[in-house]
Amino acid sequence: MSKRLNEEPQHPESAMQTRRDALMIGAGLLAAPLVASVIPAAYAAEASTSAGDGPFPAHAYGATSVTSPLVPLQIERRALGPKDVLLDVLYCGVCHSDIHTVRGEWGPTPSPCVPGHEIVGRVLAVGKAVTKFKVGDIGGVGCLVNSCGTCENCLADLEQYCLNGFTLTYASPDSSKAGHTLGGYSDKIVVTEHFVIRIPPGADLAATAPLLCAGITTFSPMQHWKLAAGQRVGVIGLGGLGHVAVKLAVARKAEVTVFTTSQGKITDAKRLGAREAVLSTDTAAMKGLAAKFDLLISTVPEAFPMQPFINLLKLDGTLVNVGAMNPLEDVHGLGLARARRSLAGSIIGGIAETQEVIDYCTTRNIKADIELIRIEDVNRAYERVVNKDVRYRFVIDMASLKAGSQPRS
Numbered sequence: 001m002s003k004r005l006n007e008e009p010q011h012p013e014s015a016m017q018t019r020r021d022a023l024m025i026g027a028g029l030l031a032a033p034l035v036a037s038v039i040p041a042a043y044a045a046e047a048s049t050s051a052g053d054g055p056f057p058a059h060a061y062g063a064t065s066v067t068s069p070l071v072p073l074q075i076e077r078r079a080l081g082p083k084d085v086l087l088d089v090l091y092c093g094v095c096h097s098d099i100h101t102v103r104g105e106w107g108p109t110p111s112p113c114v115p116g117h118e119i120v121g122r123v124l125a126v127g128k129a130v131t132k133f134k135v136g137d138i139g140g141v142g143c144l145v146n147s148c149g150t151c152e153n154c155l156a157d158l159e160q161y162c163l164n165g166f167t168l169t170y171a172s173p174d175s176s177k178a179g180h181t182l183g184g185y186s187d188k189i190v191v192t193e194h195f196v197i198r199i200p201p202g203a204d205l206a207a208t209a210p211l212l213c214a215g216i217t218t219f220s221p222m223q224h225w226k227l228a229a230g231q232r233v234g235v236i237g238l239g240g241l242g243h244v245a246v247k248l249a250v251a252r253k254a255e256v257t258v259f260t261t262s263q264g265k266i267t268d269a270k271r272l273g274a275r276e277a278v279l280s281t282d283t284a285a286m287k288g289l290a291a292k293f294d295l296l297i298s299t300v301p302e303a304f305p306m307q308p309f310i311n312l313l314k315l316d317g318t319l320v321n322v323g324a325m326n327p328l329e330d331v332h333g334l335g336l337a338r339a340r341r342s343l344a345g346s347i348i349g350g351i352a353e354t355q356e357v358i359d360y361c362t363t364r365n366i367k368a369d370i371e372l373i374r375i376e377d378v379n380r381a382y383e384r385v386v387n388k389d390v391r392y393r394f395v396i397d398m399a400s401l402k403a404g405s406q407p408r409s
């Protein structure tokens with residue numbers, strides 16, 4: 001059982017209690033000041049302006065409608081609760097999910113939408129009951145900031161499949177206060193310690209940030225479907241998730257094939273460690289690979305004809321879709337049945353597994369290939385992601401937000 005659950009039961013009533021406590025702390029009615037007592041002098045000046053007893057302002061970039069670009073915004077972060085960690089955000093990756101959400105491609109998006117769920121930051125302050133972090137540590141936040149903590153999936157460290165609804169890092173109803181969550185395109189964020197990942201000393205902070213989503217999302221299916229040395233795995237789509245998937249599969253000594261729609265990425269795929277790279281429009285090459293694969297991981301962001309890929313699975317092989325989250329196209333019943341093939345899906349990973357992938361990657365020096373950008377270039381970066389032109393993850397240097405800047409178009 002997860003340690004958090006012993007410490008912090010969250011029945012609906014106690015969750016309400018927590019919310020009420022947060023409100024009362026916000027109003028200065030509960031608890032002594034949490035910050036001054038835990039912040040060393042080096043951080044006290046900054047923290048005292050940013051995390052007193054109540055909610056406090058933070059700088060952010062976000063969109064106020066699904067047709068608007070991201071612009072500078074001032075937002076409010078909640079007062080630090082006893083189990084909360086305040087991060088000074090250093091880096092935040094740009095995931096294609098940010099774009100889907102900002103643009104309302106997955107349904108209505110609350111306004112303002114401040115995306116960002118590949119967050120690495122320095123701990124500026126901790127609540128009085130925090131045990132996992134101290135001021136000055138480096139913490140990471142991925143896609144989840146809360147879950148019920150009591151359902152069977154949460155109890156099995158699978159918070160991403162919480163039966164009572166998890167809280168996503170952004171654009172999700174906020175379980176700690178009214179409104180919705182606001183993500184990591186921001187200079188500060190407050191998150192319950194259980195959902196903050198320890199970033200080990202020595203990690204390359206900017207290039208580690210993408211592992212908090214792209215890394216865990218591709219690591220988790222490799223773990224679940226037990227991808228082993230010598231097995232053949234195909235990665236469909238060489239973008240943010242795909243290029244990390246290649247590195248993770250190579251680290252397991254699997255034989256990796258990349259399926260891409262971009263001729264220009266063939267060389268890169270091999271440099272990343274793939275044994276081969278195939279243009280998925282090359283029907284002859286696709287036919288030649290029929291029934292060869294143990295596992296396929298699709299990171300394609302929208303529905304596409306899957307049957308040509310399912311045909312590549314050997315007996316009992318599985319295609320795991322982590323990309324398209326809309327109705328899938330063209331899957332043939334017999335095409336699955338004739339080799340007892342499976343079509344599966346997977347979302348991100350639980351907190352324990354996210355910690356595992358971060359530790360695994362730091363130990364092996366696995367990191368994302370990144371293009372570090374300033375916040376004012378984020379709208380341009382979105383266009384390049386949509387045009388399959390990211391090599392291979394944009395990461396925002398959040399120092400550029402602190403400097404205060406206007407978006408460039």
Ligand code: NAP
Nearest residue numbers: 096097237238239240241260261262301322323347348388
């Ligand atoms: P990305 O960087 O844009 O990479 C996606 C890649 O897929 C592209 O670079 C391109 O690679 C290929 N592609 C794009 N459009 C395509 C199309 N119409 N047909 C065929 N291939 C296409 O995106 P990402 O950040 O890696 O995210 C990938 C998807 O996973 C997104 O939809 C995202 O929302 C989703 N996601 C899911 C989870 C989860 O938990 N399941 C977590 C994170 C992200 P080539 O140029 O090589 O063809």
Ligand code: ZN
Nearest residue numbers: 095097213214
């Ligand atoms: Zn993501």
